[in-house]
Amino acid sequence: MIKLLAFDLDGTLTQHKVTIEPENRAVLAALSSKYRLLMVGAGGCMRIFEQLERFPIDIIGNYGMQYAEYDAAKQALRMMENHVVPCDRERVERRVSALREQYGFVPYAGESVQYHDSGCVTFPILGTKAALSDKLAFDPDRKKRRAIYAQVCSAFPEYNVFVGGTSSFDMAPKPFDKRYALCRYCERCGFSPGEVLFFGDDYGPGGNDAPVYESDFAFLKVDDYKRFPMVVSAADLL
Ligand SMILES: [Mg+2]
CATH class of the missing domain: 3.40.50.1000 (HAD superfamily/HAD-like)
Known part of the structure; x- marks a missing residue:
């Protein structure tokens, strides 16, 4: 019912x-x-x-x-x-940089990470200022992001990680x-x-x-x- x-x-x-x-x-x-x-x-x-x-x-x-x-x-x-959950931006930044290095997600346009007032975090692979056309072309079938999804999750154990938008990972503080x-x-x-x-x-x-x-x-x-x-x-x- x-x-x-x-x-x-x-x-x-x-x-x-x-x-x-x-x-x-x-x-x-x-x-x-x-x-x-x-x-x-x-x-x-x-x-x-x-x-x-x-x-x-x-x-x-x-x-x-x-x-x-x-x-x-x-x-x-x-x-x-x-x-609102506090975010240790330095620690987040460091881990995103390591992932960029490891998977070749450099260079990027604008900022490397987007921080939200709530404490949620977005990892925009192409950067915060990437052109929409680039973002749309990056991973339309999500295969690139799904291929490294487990690694991103394990780099951010205190967050629930999602394959978001066109070209990013969205992260919400657990639970x-x-x-x-x-x-x-x-x-x-x-x-x-x-x-x-x-x-x-x-x-x-x-x-x-x-x-x-x-x-x-x-x-x-x-x-x-x-x-x-x-x-x-x-x-x-x-
Ligand atoms: Mg939806």
Whole structure:
């Protein structure tokens, strides 16, 4: 008996960092009359809320480091949790440099590492200022990054590492990842894992939805966000 539908955003309901498709927003609205809905994103809650054009929904952001509830009276998000984990930038920098050296990821454009306020870290292989065309051409099938994924994970044991974006690794301080965040939400709101269905696009090795996909939560694959309405109707949810 499914009661809670949880969604990844980028690649599942929209293109990366782009406003939600009106058609997908309409499907969410229809689903909201039958189920509790929850966003589980890699970005910050406010960014997700704006991408959804302020759709009324609770939002987990930054892999569970943020949690915000929708306040219907104010038609706004209320931040309930906002974890910030300190980052030893020098130690991170040193390990990224060693990986660059080892795999020949030099030179790079701009900065070698991108630090986020939350304590999350991005290792942009081509650098923070690389041209979009270079980034898109670098690793479209993710093979290059998957080939060294295990080595990056072992270089950063205090982080959960994901193959992110076009050409980077994203890292969230442990224990934060989408599975952990979803478990905490279920405890907070009284759902059992069997009552949850998750929609995601990034379930392959190293993907940011993989921790959910590889867990006991039921998972629906959305390989193309334009097909999201079809995935919902095939699952007979409405
Ligand atoms: Mg995604």
